[in-house]
Amino acid sequence: MVFHMKLRTMSSKRKPLYFRNVKQIKRRKQSIGRRCCCRCSSSLQLPLLWKEMRENNQLCDGVVRCEDGVVFNIHRIVLTAVSPYFRALFTNSINRGCMEITEANVRISSGAFRVIIDYAYTRNCVINKSNVFELLKYADQYEILDVVEKCCEFLVKDLTASNCLQVLKFASQFFCKSLTDRSNIYLLQNFANVFKDNEHFCDLSGEHLRQILADDCLNVKSEEVVFEAIKRWTEHCSEGRQKYLLDLIKCVRLGNLPQEKIVKIAHWQAIQADTACTLYLTDILTIMEDFGESLMKQKSTYLMRPRIPYDILFAVGGWSAGSPTSFVETYDNRADRWLVSKDTDVVARAYHGMCSYDGKIFIVGGFDGNEYFNTARCFDPAVHLWKDCACMHYSRCYVSVVLCLDRIYALGGYNGRIRMNSAERYDPVSNQWELIPSMQKQRSDASAATLNDKIYIVGGFNGQEVMNSAEMFDPSTNQWSYIPQMASPRSGVSLIAYHDALYAIGGFNGYTRLPTMEVFIPGASAEWMEGSEMTTSRSNFGTVILDDYIYVIGGFNGSTTINYVEYYDVETDEWVDAAPMNLNRSALSACVISGLRNSKDYSFLDRSRKELHEDVKEDCD
Structure with missing residues (x-):
């Protein structure tokens, strides 16, 4: 007992050395931390x-x-x-x-x-x-x-068509490689506007112009644009520039022009005055007349070689041969060829929605023959990589998908039980979906488009009838309102915005597939107006804007899935046939990605070179 009392007395008078050392260490650390914070604060004010x-x-x-x-x-x-x-x-x-x-x-x-x-x-x-x-x-x-x-x-x-040549020249003088590269890319991608709008275009040296016109990445709708650029540059100072004419004319890939256009070029006064140019064009016309169709197939030769496209059209998924597919094709509009892509999604789906954002493709909802999806997938064509995104609140096939103000909207659709009027939107940055106010009508198999920061949706099927009604969503007020209804009911329709107008194309009216088109101009039209008819009736097809044309891709014609592709020229009010896809399919989705740094990977030119290399390798083996 005495022993325990001594211990209590010692503890009350004085703590062991161990506990005192711990407290001193803590105080020392706290004081050190305070001094560090003070020094950091002072340096920030310097x-x-x-x-x-x-x-x-x-x-x-x-x-x-x-x-x-x-x-x-x-x-x-x-x-x-x-x-x-x-x-x-x-x-x-x-x-x-x-x-x-x-x-x-x-x-x-x-x-x-x-x-x-x-x-x-x-x-x-x-x-x-x-x-x-x-x-x-x-x-x-x-x-x-x-x-x-x-x-x-x-x-x-700040690069524009009117200043890019000035910026390029300045960047070259001061060895700013990054600025030089970016300016040159902008020049090639916007060449048609540059040679018309840039006052410094005619100041280019003959060699610099030749380098620009010979580049595979030159973005021109037709080789006629290349000739018009040569003509403008030459006529600006014809006396000193005639010596460059033959080298410049050789940059025009004449095999991609019809013969009547080449004859027109040959009659240009400057060429008529140049014996070498006249002989060159005469030889080209002779070759084309003698070899005709066989020459047209030789895309690997410089005369016929297409440019590398600036815009790549992707067609993904769909319904083919009685089942959904994960098939991906890309369209090279400079070669008018469809290419089968190796970037096939692992998930086969049809009746899905798709749009592009920030150089990536987003696929939403759909149906694989058994399951109705609430999933979303993202494809990055710059790195050839697919990945999963956050899931929607509801499963949706026959869904209408559209991009508006950096958000992806999924509207209506069918969840396997009912046609829906619910809607939700996705933020690609936060990878989250949120519900928004529901549409006024239940709609599946409808179509939506964005115009002037507002979302329009038309047609569709409500479970009982094919509809001709249309409505508009204003993200600034978060409200839906009706707009004038279409003249014809349409499900499986495609709605697309071009300039200030909405185009409702094709679809199914409850009895037959339609070739017809209706046009509506918000704020200017009291009703939908009749437009020119497609050459092929179709529903459930892909639609995109490419080269200022409206392209329609694949679909169902009432008896079978089709691979037919055609485009509408608004200026001439005509539909023109394009090359067909490799696979017949409907219920697909399509979109366009512009300015890919690796657009060559999706070009016919690159594909033909690789095939030629493989053929040569096999011959050597």
Whole structure:
């Protein structure tokens, strides 16, 4: 008992050394943490402090005098931190052993130098159209690489048909490789507008123009555009440019033009005056007359070689030979050929919806013959990769899918029990679906399109009848409202927006498949107007805008699935046949992806080269 009392007495008077050490260590850690936070806080205020001192002309130890006489008092340490040029100048590292200098004269306007000074002190600079070229020039001269990069980023975002040649020339002069590459890509992709709208087009050198026109990636609807560009450039200064004419004419892939167009080119006065050009075109016409159809198939030869397309049309899934398919085909509009893709989805589905966003393809809902899907899949054609997305709240086949204001909308459909009027939208960034107000009508097998940031949906089947009603959803008010109904009921219809009009094409009216088309202009039309008929009646087909034409792809003609493709030229009000798909199918979906960095992977030109290489390899083996 005495022993226990002694222990209690000791504990009440003094704690063991172990417990005291633990507390000291904790206090030491806390004090260290506080000191670190204080130091970080001070360092964050340092740029503001330097800026304030410059504005108040405090502790300045250097002077920079601009070409217009304006003088800036500066802290040399701040300016030398962003510019190796000024570091070498102020420290006199070029003339070693000499005293450091404190004054500098620069051949730059005070406005541009003020932007550079602001960047040195704050790491922010104001770049606009009026100062970007001068700023890039002197940021490059003074080796302020961050400002060079910011200028290049600004110019890339500001590229237009009217300024891209100027930007390209400027970027080449200052060895800005990234800006040069981006400007050149923009030039090739928008060439038809560049040669018409850019006042500097006729200032191109003959060799530079030849390089542009010979490029496989030149985005032109027809080789006629290439000839028109040559004609404009040559006639601008005909005396000094006749010597380039033959090399430029050889850039026109004449085998992709009808003979009457070549004859028209041959009658151009400048060609008539050039013996070499006349002989060249005469030989081309002779070859085409002698070989005809056999020559047309030789797409690997330069004369017939198509350009690499800027826009790639993807046709995915559908119903074929009595079952759904995961088949993927791509269309090369420059070669007028459909190519079977190896990027087949693992999930076979039909009656699904599809749209493109940010260079990717999103497939929503559908039916595999047994299951009605609430799933969504995403395909990235730049890396040839499929992946799953978040699931919808409801299963939907015969669903209408459309993109509006960076959100993907899934409207109506059939869940295996009922036709639905519910609607939901998907945010590709957060990968989440949310329900929105339901439509006023139940609709499956309808079609939707976006025009002027509003969503329109027409037709469909409600479980009892094929409908001709139409309605509009305004995301800004989150409300549905009716618009004038179509003249004809349509399910399996395709609705597409082009310019300021909506086109409702084909479908099933309850009795037969339709070749007809109706047109509605929101805000201008009181009713739907009759349009030109397709050459083939069809329902449940794909529809896209490609090369300013409305393409219709595949479908069901009332007796069988079809692979027929045709397009509508709004300007001529005519339907024209295009190459058919490789597979007959209906209930497919289609969309267009533009400007893929690997568009060559989906081109007929690349495919034919690979096949030729494989044939040569087999022959060698």
